[in-house]
Amino acid sequence: MDHILHLKCLICGKTYRTDEIDYVCPDHGDEGIVDVQYDYERIGQRFSRDDLRRSTETTIWRYKPLLPIEPDAAVPPLTVGWTPLYQTDRLAAELGLKHLWVKDDGRLPTASFKDRASAIAVVKAQEKGAQVITTASTGNAAAALSGLCASVKQPNVIFVPETAPQAKVAQLLTFGSTVMLVKGTYDNAFELCMQAAQTYGWYNRNTGYNPYMSEGKKTVSFEICEQLGWQAPDQIFVSVGDGCIIGGVHKGLKDLLALGWIDRMPRLMGIQAEGSAYLYQAWRSGEDVLTKPPITAQTIADSISAGLPRDRIKALAAVTETNGAYLTVTDEEILAAIPALARGCGVFAEPAGAAAFAGLVKAINQGLVASDERIVVINTGNGLKDVASAMKAVDLVGTQAHRVAPTLDNLKQVIEEEL
Numbered sequence: 081m082d083h084i085l086h087l088k089c090l091i092c093g094k095t096y097r098t099d100e101i102d103y104v105c106p107d108h109g110d111e112g113i114v115d116v117q118y119d120y121e122r123i124g125q126r127f128s129r130d131d132l133r134r135s136t137e138t139t140i141w142r143y144k145p146l147l148p149i150e151p152d153a154a155v156p157p158l159t160v161g162w163t164p165l166y167q168t169d170r171l172a173a174e175l176g177l178k179h180l181w182v183k184d185d186g187r188l189p190t191a192s193f194k195d196r197a198s199a200i201a202v203v204k205a206q207e208k209g210a211q212v213i214t215t216a217s218t219g220n221a222a223a224a225l226s227g228l229c230a231s232v233k234q235p236n237v238i239f240v241p242e243t244a245p246q247a248k249v250a251q252l253l254t255f256g257s258t259v260m261l262v263k264g265t266y267d268n269a270f271e272l273c274m275q276a277a278q279t280y281g282w283y284n285r286n287t288g289y290n291p292y293m294s295e296g297k298k299t300v301s302f303e304i305c306e307q308l309g310w311q312a313p314d315q316i317f318v319s320v321g322d323g324c325i326i327g328g329v330h331k332g333l334k335d336l337l338a339l340g341w342i343d344r345m346p347r348l349m350g351i352q353a354e355g356s357a358y359l360y361q362a363w364r365s366g367e368d369v370l371t372k373p374p375i376t377a378q379t380i381a382d383s384i385s386a387g388l389p390r391d392r393i394k395a396l397a398a399v400t401e402t403n404g405a406y407l408t409v410t411d412e413e414i415l416a417a418i419p420a421l422a423r424g425c426g427v428f429a430e431p432a433g434a435a436a437f438a439g440l441v442k443a444i445n446q447g448l449v450a451s452d453e454r455i456v457v458i459n460t461g462n463g464l465k466d467v468a469s470a471m472k473a474v475d476l477v478g479t480q481a482h483r484v485a486p487t488l489d490n491l492k493q494v495i496e497e498e499l
Contacts, residue, residue, distance in 0.1 A: 094107065143299055219249070
């Protein structure tokens, strides 16, 4: 992989060859997250936007020269990437905006954004000859790894809190994963997974520990900018829990800027649930995320519930280095955003995905968005991931089904009463 310069520790700046460490800088224990540094001059000599224009590949692998894998690396067969970017004029008008797009990653194979990272995890694990891959998750990263592993018959062990939504647990079991339902929080599941990986020598996919997960997630930025004709948006709204998604979005934009494929950096707006606002607190108060203690996280948006965000260094940098902001939204605002987004543009989001839209609504109300700015909201997961929350959401806005007898007379009566 001669297009990679080295791996750089984000705490001390020390660099390593890609064959020197597997995950983190050893000088900082499990916290020594590293970043993949690329030789952009070399990449630019071999790969261009014209190459993409001629490409017939419609997955994240169209960007192989910008990923930390070999050009001839075997990749999983599932179609990961190139999700739709919907121009939502009606929804924009309702919000007083002129330009709004929704990137729907609920359309990925296991119905969440996390497929992007898990696809890279499978390639890197097989590159290492790993017998087993493992991860801890609130549900989506687990389902993503489970599905991608099933597609190549790769054994895997998954750790999730026992409170994970049933739809997500059902995915894991259906794909044939070995599932550990942990009696505790996501943070408990994460720590147990870390211990198990070290004990048994499993390949560790965990967010904020495995540096290659950001590299899979950054592909969403490549797609957004390419789908917009390489005209970068002004702001991108991203829901944030562990921080790996927003860190990946930032990394992809930095890649494109370094290559000269876009001419400016969008502002990144990180949206956290009010009950899981570690990064919002750190950003607002100027706290050091290396010393800030964990919080107690509780939110209906399970996918962004994290007492100690594992990719917090990259997540904080994503906002501060782009002049963006962190905002919080209540669970009620998240629930209200589910039908608002669905009715406004036809995208059905789970709570974590809807949180990004709820954040946009709040940002507009706070005067943080100008009407003529070009805005992208990323939906990170499909609403069918959490049907219980969707039902709470429609009840919250007063939408109910009508019960009718199987007669036209009764139907007419209900219609006349309701309409």
